[in-house]
Amino acid sequence: MGSIIHKPDGGKIIKTNCFECHAKCGALCHVDSKGRLVKVEGNPEDPRNEGRMCPKGRAAINILYHPDRLNYPMKRVGARGEGKWERITWDEAMDTIYTKIMEYRDQFGPESIVNAQGTGRGTNQWNQRLGNTIGVNHWLAPGHICLAPILVTSLSTIGMVTNWEGADLDRSEVQVFWGSNQIWTEQTYTSGGVNRGRDRNVKLIVIDPNFEHPLAARADHFIGLRPGSDSALAMAWIHVIIEENLYDESFCKRWTTAPILIDSETLNPITEDKLKATGKKDTLVVWDRNTQGVQPMDDHHLKPELDPELNGYFEIVDLNGEILKVKTAWQELRERAAKMTPEKAARLCWLEPKQIYDSARMYAKAKSAAISYFQGLEEHTNSMHTIHAVNTLMMITGNLDVFGGNMWPMFWNHMLSDRLTGRPTDPKAAEKKSNPFKLYVASHPQQVFETMLTGKPYPIKMYLGIAGNPLSWSEQPENTKKALLNLDFIVVMDYFLSPTAQLADIVLPSAHWTERDYIADEQCGRWYFAQQKAVDPLYERRSDVTFIRELGHKINPEMWPWQTDEELFDFQLEPEGVTYKELKDKWIHEHTPDVEKKYEANGFATPTKKAEIYSTVFQSIGIDPLADYEEPLESPYSEPEIAKDYPYILVTGRRYPNYYHSQYRGIPYLRELAPEPRVMINEGLAEELGIKEFDNVWIESPHGKCMMKAQLTNGLHPRVISIPHGWWQGCPELGLPDYPDFIANANNCITHKKHDKNTGSPGSRSSLCQIYKA
Amino acid sequence: MKRKIRYTLLIDLDKCVGCMSCTIACKNENNVDPGIFWNRVYKVGPEGQFPNLDMFYFPKQCMHCNDPLCIKVCPTKATYKTEEGIVLVDHDKCYGCGYCTWACPYGARTKNEKKGMVEKCILCAHLVERGEKPACVVSCVGNCRVFGDINDPTSEISIYLAEHSDSAFQIHPEIGTKPSVIYLKPRKGAAKLCQSNTR
Known part of the structure; x- marks a missing residue:
């Protein structure tokens, strides 16, 4: 039949894909006999969106024919x-x-x-x-x-980008949305798994500072953590999982770099060439329980006779007969996690320890669990450690590239x-x-x-x-x-x-x-x-x-x-x-069949062919090779002096289902659904500050300020402020204003001088601020 | 004897994610003027103290009542009900007196001042007529809308309702208009909020 269906009246239906976000829902475009686009709807034949379509896609006609479009050079x-x-x-x-x-x-x-x-x-x-x-x-x-930050950190450590369409929600026992609101932003590959998940009573964990996340109220655990404290939470989850033996020991031994031996002091990996003259420079070593000695780490085809030790300190003799004090990478991870007790994390994250214990157990005990994470983890000045820590959770629970876990969408390796x-x-x-x-x-x-x-x-x-x-x-x-x-x-x-x-x-x-x-192609799964x-x-x-x-x-x-x-x-x-x-x-x-454990054929796409709990790439360029807790550069704990004058934590970039970044405030059908930029403030805090619903409010950081209208809510912690981004365009048809001179630009508040030292991400979602009535 | 069709909309509040796709799908399908909404999604909550809260989204449109007040008050008989239970406005007969907008207990009708007549959800009767589903149902990101013939026990909507009958409710049935739109209570995170609605 082809991808263009001709109708008897001279019109036609074109199978194509929406472009209003990255995920590109299958779409059906109805064109009349005069060649005019008259209707856009989801294409039920797309296995991802199955006919569903968000407001942005549904408004395609309004965008195509809008009178303010640029038409000529x-x-x-x-x-x-x-x-x-x-x-x-x-x-x-x-x-x-x-x-x-x-x-x-x-x-x-x-x-x-x-x-x-x-x-x-x-x-x-x-x-x-x-x-x-x-x-x-x-x-x-x-x-x-x-x-x-996600792409580079993930490709370097696990050799895949798995946090978006990779989250196999449809087959998971537990779904985790961590700093991710993809049911609004990229419903294409999210909604089917979530909706069917509701039908099969799937366990749901939402980790997000904002309770107005559309899935938060449905969650078994809503973890309303302090923005930017995600690495503390992730390390505390790792703590619970290791201490309670909830990790996948076999996967960690066979398919990760957890058992490799590293120098106890420098954390540099021990390579075979340091131990014997015929040893190879690139070969890492493990402590083998069977031979009670050092053996080369196998590549992805594990020797069955090798039984690498995960825990412990060892003294081994190098080429020159000197004794090296070494430990396993797992031991180092374990020690880092040991420091982050759920009690400590609860203080840092503004949570209750029980929430951390219960959610960690729910994630780790599931036969399969998928984590969807996104810019809520990325737009902080500590993104590398946070992302690596969450990827580490997938690794230690064996949830990597398995059905119901976080699958490997190959596209990202070639884009x-x-x-x-x-x-x-x-x-x-x-x-x-x-x-x-x-x-x-x-x-x-x-x-x-x-x-x-x-x-x-x-x-x-x-x-x-x-x-x-x-x-x-x-x-x-x-x-x-x-x-x-x-x-x-x-x-x-x-x-x-x-x-x-x-x-x-x-x-x-x-x-x-x-x-x-x-x-x-991008975010189009298989x-x-x-x-x-x-x-x-x-x-x-x-x-x-x-x-x-x-x-x-x-x-x-x-x-x-x-x-x-x-x-x-x-x-x-x-x-x-x-x-x-x-x-x-x-x-x-x-382009990729629906198979799991693709790594079994050729290993993971990393230098060691293992999922790198210990990242050899990071180590080789002087970056901390393991997950750890790291405080954002500007937080009440890292900058207590600044926090005296700017006591609240600002999250910018709160999403709408009807806009994409700075696009489409000029489209009447979309604009009337969210007519003006609103700053979300906890009701109690607003009362304390004398701010009422719809008051004009300045949101000010040490770096600048912007003005928005107050939206009072119980859905935020009293010390968290949430604002959207992207407001510049007016909508003359509705008589709604534009926002010239960056008056409502969220980025005024974000410094261009402080970034994650490795990934370069700014503190868009965890900067200090104050607010007051304009 | 042929069974009488009754088209009904079921909205599973457990699944609505508040994306407003239904609103846009409706507006583009029916060319609804800016400022007028045939359906809208309301946020209920969050209620409680952070982080122990309730919240759900509530999509609202014409309830396509079996015994609608809007028909009773219409002086020109512009508003009528089809055999299949869809309440419609004949725009050749409506002159926009607005009585129906006051009579409707659900606030589902809007007077279009520019056109001088009253508008509301038509359950995409033009699509339903050719065997398709209303645009809001097709578009729904949360798959929270189920449409079909409630008199047919084998229809998708009847089966869905049977599976969830314990959480089904209608809005203000005590008024007596016999609304045909059926809602399902959220299965989690809205217990306190729902108390007032379910009587």
Whole structure:
């Protein structure tokens, strides 16, 4: 039947995928005989969303036809930001952009041109390829607050990214939502498992500071912890699981780095070459119970005769006959966890010890348990330890890549492969990247803004941003604006004239998902989908991929040999043995079968082929190799002096089901569901401070402030304040205002100077603040 | 004898996640003007002291009563009930006097000042007629909406209701309009909040 169903009245239904979030629900687009999109609904044939669709997807028509959309390329004619534009042709736009790139590259080097984006959603690889084509892949993206800390920490330690679609909710006995509200933000792969879970009385644990989380009231355990204290809670869970012998001993011995021997003092791993002349430099060793001696750790094909000891201290003799004091990595983890008793964690997390004992036991005793975690763990200044600690929980309970646990979605291991992103054409690209963080993959946004401002260590001249709005997402947006205004040339491609686009010299009109061809790949689990257009692009809107490809081709046709988007997609799909045309015909393509324990074939995708409770990658670059409790950089415990004046903990980025980041406050149907930014305050606290419902309230940190309307709730701890992000756009049709000059920008309150020392994530969800009536 | 069809909507409050997909699906399906809602989702709670709280979401729309007051007060007979139990407004006959908006005990009707007539949920009668389900049901992220013929014991809604009959209730049945929309109480986290509604 194909993926386009023709109706007798001349209309048609196109099977495609929504693009309003990363997870890309299967969608049915109904087009009438005149070629107008008249209805968008979920596609029941998508095994993930099964026909369900969120408000953003259901509003696709409203977004496609909205009168404020950008429709033509335009160039600035007035002063920067003045709002005077002149329509130009695509040819002129492309020639100008190309000429500027070549000019700056010749004169100042490729590092002077910044390629930028927002959430990506299918263009990460192409934007990076463009950066590499220019020479230096700055890839200025909000990765430090989304994806990058989880991606890098998880790929380094467990060789998979399993916290999103990997959480096998449908087959789990226990579902854990930890800093994750995916039933709102990415219901695609969440709702089916949750809904059927309700029917089969699945056990539910919600760990979140906000009781207004849509699943909190249904949970067996609602753990309303202090924002940013998640690593303490995770270590306390590990404590309970180890002390009560609830861990999967066989998995820990066979499939993790827990038994490896490490130096008792330095924690460096003992390698075989230190012990004997014929020993290999890369081979780690374990204490074998059968031979009562040191043996090389096996690779993934475990020798049955080997029985590694998990616990203990040992004295072993090295090559030179000297005695080495060693212990197992497990012993070190155990000692760290021993320090974090549930009683201590309860004090740090503002919980009761019983909650910690009971929830830890519920998670560990289940035959299978899945943890969905997300930005609630990531947007803190201690994200690396927190993420590693939660991944460690999956490892020690053997919940990794098993049905009902956290499965291995293979896509993430290939998304940014060199084959797709290409390699940087500038041989010195690596040293020209702006990035002080060992676990941040590209140029760190705040480092780039700093370079834009100071011209050090090199001048930046141009910003080329595709579907991104850093004046909303970046910490200290005023600073970001100054940085951008320091540049000679700014190009922004978007749906609407965002605050960032308003500063541009050239703006380009982006085609909506209903009017462009893409591949739906990211967060699509075991499948690829043909995200095909339902209507031809309106006006002169173009697909982001088309723009990137054509610009890339102009700069370096060898890196971009493809004449059409279809050829580019064929290239992406090559390893699958399917062409884009074939994909379009069938719409859905399964790339990974539904099997568990894939690691049994070739091990985990880590250097040791084990799930690395002890991370050899971290150790090799001077980062703490094991999970641990770490306090956020700005908390009542790490900065008690600041906390005297700023006694509350601020969570920014509270989500809506009807908006995506800074998008769509201009769409009437969506705006009327949440007409204004509201700060959530505990009722008792509000009374104490004389704040009433709907009062204008300043939320102020040591770094800045923003204003929102008060929303009183019992759903928050009296010392926690929660605000949304992304408010800039007005909705003239409803007479609802815009928010100019960052007045309601949550990021005013977040410093751009304090980040997790390894991943570079800021304290977006655990900063100190005070609030008062405006 | 052919059994009479009675279309009914069941809403399992245990599963509603408050995403408001039903509201948008309805508005786009029926081209409802901004400012007017044929269905809406209300948040009930959180009630109690943090962290010991109750909360649930409550989607509300026309109850498609079996014995509706809106029909009784309508001076032009614009409001009527179909054989299958769907309460509709004939917009050729409605001139927007608004009596029905006062009579409806559920606040389910809105006068559209611009169009000079009264609007409300039509259970997507145009879709139901061709064998489809209402847009809110199809779209529902929580799968909390079940639609079908309550007179057919083999229908999805009848089976679902039979499985959960102990938690089923209707809103203010004492008024006597015989609402056809059936709600199921949340199975967890709303016991205190539900007391007032269930009598």
